[in-house]
Amino acid sequence: MNESIKAVEVAIKEIGKVIIGKEEIVEKLFIALLSDGHVLLESVPGSGKTKLATSFAKILNGKFSRIQFTPDVLPSDVTGIQLFNPKKQEFELKTGPVVTNILLADEINRATPKTQSSLLEAMGEHQATIDGETITLPKPFFVIATQNPIDNNHGTFPLPEAQLDRFLFKLEMAYPSFEEEKSILETYRIMEPLDNLETELSLETIAILKQKVKEIEVTETVVDYMLHIARLTREHADIEVGISTRAVLGWMRACQARAFIKGRSYITPDDAKNLMMDIFGHRLVLTMEAALRKTTKQVVQELVKAVDVPVELEVKE
Structure with missing residues (x-):
């Protein structure tokens, strides 16, 4: 078990180079991933929610998709759609960004309730139904959604209880301490740490770790x-x-x-x-x-x- 734990510790430390002072938040992202859960990140704009999700996705050797939610995003923009191919004279399935390993649902509360609900099946059953055709999502399937608490009255749609219950954790990213913010300024002044982030965990390793967690x-x-x-x-x-x-x-x-x-x-x-x-x-x-x-x-x-x-x-x- 020690080698498995070491792999997670190294990954947490690697993300810590990008997201400074949020080790506990990063650890809980891994807890959610290893327990087949999903995470809702909430904080004021500019606190690093999107960068944290992007860093987490990059540390895993899997497929990553991002949806920037706005009121005009449709459910088919999330799950996919059947498109008619005039050359073949038949419909073809075009899957949406939900068919991925790590899905960043950015500002999820800006989407309409109908679009929000398009994620319910994917988050709860790890599958998506597109025009009557059900497809199984790849493993792992992990949703990291973000929302800003101060925008609740400006073109947003609060998540209903059924949607919230699909998220294992709701994590709030507080402002950094004085020393942490100083370290952020010094680090980002000379480079972009995300560009130097190294992949540490493969999807095969994640599958093994999940099995060990069940034991x-x-x-x-x-x-x-x-x-x-x-x-x-x-x-x-x-x-x-x-x-x-x-x-x-x-x-x-x-x-x-x-x-x-x-x-x-x-x-x-x-x-x-x-x-x-x-x-x-x-x-x-x-x-x-x-x-x-x-x-x-x-x-x-x-x-x-x-x-x-x-x-x-x-x-x-």
């Missing part, structure tokens, strides 16, 4: 702990819509991926707590009254405190 042990004690929290979201007085079974399953897989990256053969309650906000933050819908008094983060913190953390009697190595 990470999940004890009944930790499963019960996670289920108690999940069920509490559906009963809490301040929560109108709790997390789905799909979210709980993704949470467990993400914990396995995190444990693998940390060099453990089993998951712990700390894995669950570390990823809880990233899993819950975009899924929980607070009641109207609660939303006036609390933030989603505060409610998640209450959930953590409400469920006792199990104490493992035996620590396994």
Whole structure:
């Protein structure tokens, strides 16, 4: 397992040359990839969301597609279309950018709901139906979507709950610290680090790593702990819509991926707590009254405190 972990560590370090000071964000992208999830990146313009997604795609030796979403983008621009070939006098299938390994859905909330929904099948079932013909997407298939939180009232369409639930994580890229921003200025003053990014992980390696992640042990004690929290979201007085079974399953897989990256053969309650906000933050819908008094983060913190953390009697190595 050590060699496998080393490969991920090297890839994270390589991306760190381009995206300075965001090691935790990069690590969670790998956690999502290895657990068959997708990621929604949110931050103000110019914070490096698109460059992070591009760097991540470049580090993998796979196919990369990018869609710049605008209100006039159609579902067929995403999935593909049947075009008539006058020479052959027949229709031919022209697949869209969704047929790829890494898909960057840039500013996804600028697309209309109809176009947004064209990704639901691809993200949930790893397939796309084009004019009645269903095609299987290549493996891995990983969506990194971006959106700007300050543009919610300027030609944007907020993602519905069904779409948000397809994203394993919603990650927020905060402003860099003073030292990090200074390092960014010094680095980019003399070169473009993205041009020198080296490919470290092949698609074959990713497939092997995914299988190793599935072998990470999940004890009944930790499963019960996670289920108690999940069920509490559906009963809490301040929560109108709790997390789905799909979210709980993704949470467990993400914990396995995190444990693998940390060099453990089993998951712990700390894995669950570390990823809880990233899993819950975009899924929980607070009641109207609660939303006036609390933030989603505060409610998640209450959930953590409400469920006792199990104490493992035996620590396994």
